[in-house]
Amino acid sequence: xxxxxxxxxxxxxxxxxxxxxxxxxxxxxxxxxxxxxxxxxxxxxxxxxxxxxxxxxxxxxxxxxxxxxxxxxxxxxxxxxxxxxxxxxxxxxxxxxxxxxxxxxxxxxxxxxxxxxxxxxxxxxxxxxxxxxxxxxxxxxxxxxxxxxxxxxxxxxxxxxxxxxxxxxxxxxxxxxxxxxxxxxxxxxxxxxxxxxxxxxxxxxxxxxxxxxxxxxxxxxxxxxxxxxxxxxxxxxxxxxxxxxxxxxxxxxxxxxxxxxxxxxxx
Amino acid sequence: xxxxxxxxxxxxxxxxxxxxxxxxxxxxxxxxxxxxxxxxxxxxxxxxxxxxxxxxxxxxxxxxxxxxxxxxxxxxxxxxxxxxxxxxxxxxxxxxxxxxxxxxxxxxxxxxxxxxxxxxxxxxxxxxxxxxxxxxxxxxxxxxxxxxxxxxxxxxxxxxxxxxxxxxxxxxxxxxxxxxxxxxxxxxxxxxxxxxxxxxxxxxxxxxxxxxxxxxxxxxxxxxxxxxxxxxxxxxxxxxxxxxxxxxxxxxxxxxxxxxxxxxxxx
Numbered sequence: 123x124x125x126x127x128x129x130x131x132x133x134x135x136x137x138x139x140x141x142x143x144x145x146x147x148x149x150x151x152x153x154x155x156x157x158x159x160x161x162x163x164x165x166x167x168x169x170x171x172x173x174x175x176x177x178x179x180x181x182x183x184x185x186x187x188x189x190x191x192x193x194x195x196x197x198x199x200x201x202x203x204x205x206x207x208x209x210x211x212x213x214x215x216x217x218x219x220x221x222x223x224x225x226x227x228x229x230x231x232x233x234x235x236x237x238x239x240x241x242x243x244x245x246x247x248x249x250x251x252x253x254x255x256x257x258x259x260x261x262x263x264x265x266x267x268x269x270x271x272x273x274x275x276x277x278x279x280x281x282x283x284x285x286x287x288x289x290x291x292x293x294x295x296x297x298x299x300x301x302x303x304x305x306x307x308x309x310x311x312x313x314x315x316x317x318x319x320x321x322x323x324x325x326x327x328x329x330x331x332x333x334x335x336x337x338x339x340x341x342x343x344x345x346x347x348x349x350x351x352x353x354x355x356x357x358x359x360x361x362x363x364x365x366x367x368x369x370x371x372x373x374x375x376x377x378x379x380x381x382x383x384x385x386x387x388x389x
Numbered sequence: 390x391x392x393x394x395x396x397x398x399x400x401x402x403x404x405x406x407x408x409x410x411x412x413x414x415x416x417x418x419x420x421x422x423x424x425x426x427x428x429x430x431x432x433x434x435x436x437x438x439x440x441x442x443x444x445x446x447x448x449x450x451x452x453x454x455x456x457x458x459x460x461x462x463x464x465x466x467x468x469x470x471x472x473x474x475x476x477x478x479x480x481x482x483x484x485x486x487x488x489x490x491x492x493x494x495x496x497x498x499x500x501x502x503x504x505x506x507x508x509x510x511x512x513x514x515x516x517x518x519x520x521x522x523x524x525x526x527x528x529x530x531x532x533x534x535x536x537x538x539x540x541x542x543x544x545x546x547x548x549x550x551x552x553x554x555x556x557x558x559x560x561x562x563x564x565x566x567x568x569x570x571x572x573x574x575x576x577x578x579x580x581x582x583x584x585x586x587x588x589x590x591x592x593x594x595x596x597x598x599x600x601x602x603x604x605x606x607x608x609x610x611x612x613x614x615x616x617x618x619x620x621x622x623x624x625x626x627x628x629x630x631x632x633x634x635x636x637x638x639x640x641x642x643x644x645x646x647x648x649x650x651x652x653x654x655x656x
Contacts, residue, residue: 196472196473202468204468205463205477206479206510209472210472243473298655301655302655305655308643311646311650312644314650314653316648323656376575377579379578383572383573386583389586389590
């Protein structure tokens with residue numbers, strides 16, 4: 123599975139309309155599900171090495187519109203990983219304490235330690251998306267925040283952290299169906315937020331905000347991927363592959379002991 | 390599977406020698422593994438309800454001697470749960486900052502929020518075990534800390550947190566075999582700590598410290614279980630059952646919406 127075509131290059135101007143939301147690749151759903159299952163043991167093995175090595179970490183940033191599939195991605199793509207090596211942070215509306223700091227303060231606090239994988243379900247990117255769409259910050263501040271984000275991510279990169287950023291790309295019609303499903307299914311209703319309908323009215327403003335943001339902050343070391351996300355199975359397969367490719371490339375190793383095991387006697 | 394016989398009552402004086410380390414129950418290993426697999430979807434469903442409800446939380450405290458199976462328990466018992474709803478904290482030797490606070494400070498900070506499951510891999514109990522065995526605190530301080538622990542756990546209980554404490558009970562011979570395996574297997578060697586051999590020499594001191602601690606801190610609302618842990622499959626099956634029973638008893642529910650879904654129209 124070639125993931126490169128979904129990766130956003132550095133510089134240039136992204137148009138989301140150039141990306142399909144309903145792509146399914148070449149194979150069938152059954153093939154994708156088989157591939158996802160077959161990938162799990164390898165992901166778990168790579169994660170164990172990452173943890174054992176304790177030198178590198180991986181940060182996966184998930185952004186999407188409401189009902190875009192962030193929770194589902196965590197649930198399905200992370201399934202089977204050892205929770206001891208994974209932290210998932212769901213960023214909500216900032217608290218008064220968080221607002222009394224700069225916008226990266228709460229994010230920096232939960233950056234992954236060496237050996238760990240961290241998932242941000244929403245992230246610091248909300249601070250250049252929802253704030254901008256609602257006019258809470260002006261264009262000049264948006265630009266300043268892009269700079270701050272680039273510097274922050276370079277800081278993490280310069281340490282031990284590999285960063286992968288995923289925009290889950292769904293169509294307006296698919297969002298409608300998912301929101302309706304949340305209304306109709308009592309077991310999904312807790313996920314329905316009346317406020318999401320207000321955000322939906324600003325669909326085009328969000329499109330523009332995402333395009334500018336992804337264009338301004340995709341880099342070689344902290345790339346964005348635009349993930350066709352109308353079909354959950356395709357989304358899960360593609361993200362699983364990106365996760366695996368990234369970990370393979372990081373190539374974590376079990377550490378060498380700082381002693382000679384043959385000299386140790388257990389009484 | 391009846392878990393009650395492994396539960397330690399309130400008051401009284403526990404003797405670990407009264408508990409077998411190599412118990413395997415009535416069934417075979419194959420039956421236990423099938424039961425573990427069959428339990429996973431139910432655990433995942435209960436966890437989703439706990440998260441959706443957002444009113445209660447579950448804290449699982451894992452204590453054991455070195456190589457007692459704490460990491461393996463997290464890996465195998467938590468397998469398949471949604472990492473978005475689980476935090477695992479591995480407590481290490483306290484940092485200077487942590488030591489500049491009371492011993493419950495770092496623990497309180499990572500207590501589970503409503504809707505969450507938290508696992509403590511080691512815990513505040515180290516502060517009445519390793520510290521006592523090494524003579525860092527005296528008997529009077531041990532007693533005071535028992536009181537502080539009881540009060541702290543009552544505070545969590547009085548909020549929304551159910552507490553389950555597990556002592557993984559392995560024999561001295563089983564520990565020897567596991568430490569040897571860590572020496573022999575290059576993929577396990579990173580887990581070997583030469584210092585563990587020094588702790589092993591204090592086996593009987595730890596036995597006494599565990600007996601006193603478990604006796605002093607097992608309560609109806611925050612019970613200890615002594616888990617026969619020589620056989621990993623039996624340990625995983627038993628802990629899975631305790632986890633399921635606890636969640637079933639908490640009986641989390643999907644929340645009712647605070648709006649009438651029939652009146653909502655998605656445009």
